[in-house]
Amino acid sequence: MNLTIKEAFTVFENYLKDYKIENARLETRILFCRALNLLPTQIFTKEKEVISSRDYRTLKSLFKKKIKGYPTAYITGEKEFFSRNFLVNKNVLIPRPETEELIEWIIYNTSKEKKEKLDLIDIGCGSGCIGITLFLELNINCLTFIDISRKALKVCQKNVEKLILNDAANIEYIKNNFLNMKDFRPFDMAVSNPPYVLIDEFKQLDKSVKDFEPKKGLLVKNPEVFFKTFFQNVFSLLKGGGTFYLETNPLLIELKRNLLSEAGFSDIEIKKDLSEKNRFIKCVKK
Ligand SMILES: C[S@@+](CC[C@H](N)C(=O)[O-])C[C@H]1O[C@@H](n2cnc3c(N)ncnc32)[C@H](O)[C@@H]1O
16 A cells, blocks of 8 residues: 555544544554554654555554444553553443542542551452552552452553552452452551442443443442442451542542441541542541
8 A cells, every 4th residue: 555654644634533533643652552562642643654565464453343342442452551651451431530530539539648558458459450550659568459350450450560560469369249348457548449330321321331331340330239248348357547549530539438337437428529529438447
């Protein structure tokens, strides 16, 4: 075909526009960087270079996936979260910007409140974006990841190897249904972004989420039953004075406030996200 990078860029950008893909230019840039192994600025500094037929085939296959609705993060295998690149695949939820807000809140509070090193547990860890980021940003002694999905835990482990070069000895992985767990060693802090999409909401989700992201990571079929046991278990694994942080569906705030209180938690605080929705909860085991 002998197209230059610049010419091919226009062809593929127009291809995405024809299929009404949002942010066609940005998506084209991300997929070009991935296929041609370039930094974003190199797309322009190398624009006159001719693309090899092998690279052109790679570009075609990535753009075909995009047209079919694959989330870009699954095509590139990466997602930026809190300024670090996390490996992702179809077995883990793609880290969301709201979860970065949860991390900011935890860092802000913890830096003020705690001086000693913390034992932290990330429940439903998925890619490990929460636990790994907190490990790198706070004074963490031991970090435990739990997920019901073995494949998700594998991605988490790869992210630990990629992003936490030292101290990996202080990290453990548990593959289990958190609801069935009985014995825990005590932790200072528990963090979770559990599944929280309700069945009716699931049907309304964007195709790129509904058709590609793991249902186990998103859907909660019976929130009252699920979170009752979930919160009782979190309560029993925390030390006295331990803190629990949680991301949630705004529609479930009142249910969760009640269930947390029934489980024995105090000082329940609700925080809004940047879209002014009640999204995060902090509570304490006194
Ligand atoms: C919303 S995703 C969150 C993933 C990651 N923490 C994040 O914020 O991107 C929820 C995760 O919880 C896991 N999960 C769902 N039910 C679980 C259970 N009963 N026990 C343990 N993990 C569970 C799912 O496999 C999924 O990885």
